[in-house]
Amino acid sequence: xxxxxxxxxxxxxxxxxxxxxxxxxxxxxxxxxxxxxxxxxxxxxxxxxxxxxxxxxxxxxxxxxxxxxxxxxxxxxxxxxxxxxxxxxxxxxxxxxxxxxxxxxxxxxxxxxxxxxxxxxxxxxxxxxxxxxxxxxxxxxxxxxxxxxxxxxxxxxxxxxxxxxxx
Amino acid sequence: xxxxxxxxxxxxxxxxxxxxxxxxxxxxxxxxxxxxxxxxxxxxxxxxxxxxxxxxxxxxxxxxxxxxxxxxxxxxxxxxxxxxxxxxxxxxxxxxxxxxxxxxxxxxxxxxxxxxxxxxxxxxxxxxxxxxxxxxxxxxxxxxxxxxxxxxxxxxxxxxxxxxxxxxxxxxxxxxxxxxxxxxxxxxxxxxxxxxxxxxxxxxxxxxxxxxxxxxxxxxxxxxxxxxxxxxxxxxxxxxxxxxxxxxxxxxxxxxxxxxxxxxxxxxxxxxxxxxxxxxxxxxxxxxxxxxxxxxxxxxxxxxxxxxxxxxxxxxxxxxxxxxxxxxxxxxxxxxxxxxxxxxx
Numbered sequence: 088x089x090x091x092x093x094x095x096x097x098x099x100x101x102x103x104x105x106x107x108x109x110x111x112x113x114x115x116x117x118x119x120x121x122x123x124x125x126x127x128x129x130x131x132x133x134x135x136x137x138x139x140x141x142x143x144x145x146x147x148x149x150x151x152x153x154x155x156x157x158x159x160x161x162x163x164x165x166x167x168x169x170x171x172x173x174x175x176x177x178x179x180x181x182x183x184x185x186x187x188x189x190x191x192x193x194x195x196x197x198x199x200x201x202x203x204x205x206x207x208x209x210x211x212x213x214x215x216x217x218x219x220x221x222x223x224x225x226x227x228x229x230x231x232x233x234x235x236x237x238x239x240x241x242x243x244x245x246x247x248x249x250x251x252x253x254x
Numbered sequence: 255x256x257x258x259x260x261x262x263x264x265x266x267x268x269x270x271x272x273x274x275x276x277x278x279x280x281x282x283x284x285x286x287x288x289x290x291x292x293x294x295x296x297x298x299x300x301x302x303x304x305x306x307x308x309x310x311x312x313x314x315x316x317x318x319x320x321x322x323x324x325x326x327x328x329x330x331x332x333x334x335x336x337x338x339x340x341x342x343x344x345x346x347x348x349x350x351x352x353x354x355x356x357x358x359x360x361x362x363x364x365x366x367x368x369x370x371x372x373x374x375x376x377x378x379x380x381x382x383x384x385x386x387x388x389x390x391x392x393x394x395x396x397x398x399x400x401x402x403x404x405x406x407x408x409x410x411x412x413x414x415x416x417x418x419x420x421x422x423x424x425x426x427x428x429x430x431x432x433x434x435x436x437x438x439x440x441x442x443x444x445x446x447x448x449x450x451x452x453x454x455x456x457x458x459x460x461x462x463x464x465x466x467x468x469x470x471x472x473x474x475x476x477x478x479x480x481x482x483x484x485x486x487x488x489x490x491x492x493x494x495x496x497x498x499x500x501x502x503x504x505x506x507x508x509x510x511x512x513x514x515x516x517x518x519x520x521x522x523x524x525x526x527x528x529x530x531x532x533x534x535x536x537x538x539x540x541x542x543x544x545x546x547x548x549x550x551x552x553x554x555x556x557x558x559x560x561x562x563x564x565x566x567x568x569x570x571x572x573x574x575x576x577x578x579x580x581x582x583x584x585x586x587x588x589x590x591x592x593x594x595x596x597x598x599x
Binding site for chain 1 (some may be wrong): 277347349381382385386388389391392393395396398400402403411414415418419422425429440441442470
């Protein structure tokens with residue numbers, strides 16, 4: 088069976104996501120590592136697009152790549168990390184340091200594969216979910232969750248205002 | 255003569271038959287290419303337009319020596335900048351230094367893809383058009399930020415930091431202002447938004463959103479009075495202090511591409527897009543209306559630069575958070591109330 092264009096896009100995006108995330112972990116320069124994380128988020132957004140959820144994909148780019156990662160890069164920029172940090176990172180990334188995280192994540196990988204095996208999953212590009220459908224679901228069955236999340240955000244906003252206030 | 259034409263037709267027939275299934279793709283690709291090319295050329299000529307108009311308003315000539323009306327000035331400047339040494343200072347972070355102007359240019363060009371030019375013309379018709387633009391606007395921060403950081407110079411870094419804070423703040427209520435427009439049209443697609451304005455342009459029912467959109471649009475393109483990232487009186491040239499040659503040229507042209515893009519968006523979102531007298535009968539007139547309106551907004555950008563001084567940094571932040579944000583929130587509430595009232599819930 089020939090893979091469709093949308094399936095090729097899906098696997099390409101998935102490969103980019105895995106590779107760029109790996110480069111985030113192995114990166115020595117903090118800003119470069121963060122930029123790879125941005126690329127990884129793009130790839131995840133692309134995966135959302137191929138699975139027929141353009142709204143989720145666009146929000147992934149706006150919120151994560153466009154706002155949260157900008158703040159991350161902003162803070163790292165302000166810290167003025169120089170050559171010393173790169174040297175330090177080189178020292179820290181020894182083969183011994185890999186053992187623990189590798190073991191733990193391989194357990195997670197096993198679990199993920201186990202969950203994925205029963206293949207009653209959706210095909211890539213089978214359906215497209217419009218923003219309107221997302222909105223109707225959010226303000227229908229999930230209304231309580233939306234309200235709770237907005238209360239939490241309001242609380243965070245008030246706290247941030249209090250912390251930033253000059254007396 | 256007719257024999258020759260028939261022969262030509264017979265010769266082309268198999269090629270046409272082979273191309274038949276691909277024709278829509280080829281047509282789309284060609285229109286896309288044409289629209290992008292025209293936009294970049296228009297953006298380049300905006301530099302000339304800006305210098306001439308600023309000259310006019312300041313009672314001097316501006317560039318008028320090269321070609322008729324000085325129109326050749328752009329070509330001359332381009333040639334000069336192409337042949338300049340493309341110098342990368344030794345103290346910069348090379349990969350990010352090189353990629354920053356590329357991000358600036360490509361993001362601004364991508365933004366134009368979702369704008370419908372006429373009832374039939376346009377690059378892409380996404381059902382998340384408005385969100386696509388917001389994503390592009392959010393990502394264009396990286397150009398300035400990386401340009402500022404990778405230059406490894408204090409003025410560039412300060413410019414980058416200012417720009418990041420400014421853009422993040424203004425993005426918030428730019429999105430909120432656009433949500434009013436989206437609510438009224440009931441769709442994120444820019445084509446639907448234009449169609450919803452057939453009776454009345456959005457600038458009247460969404461006037462509050464428009465009030466917040468104008469400073470946000472200026473802030474996205476880093477134009478006066480929101481050009482603090484490159485305030486030359488205090489930060490040399492801000493984030494592109496260390497750039498030269500074509501890399502600087504890309505930053506420069508991307509600013510003007512951004513102006514063209516945001517002017518086109520203002521037309522689409524608030525001033526009825528291609529709508530205008532006679533546009534229903536003759537679709538080509540729709541394109542003319544769109545271009546005329548966009549041109550007007552491009553000129554108003556230049557007028558703003560000629561007329562307004564640059565405010566202080568904290569004044570810009572205060573204006574954003576204390577004036578524009580409440581304004582857009584009130585607008586959202588009002589729009590929601592009106593939409594609910596009209597739907598009779």
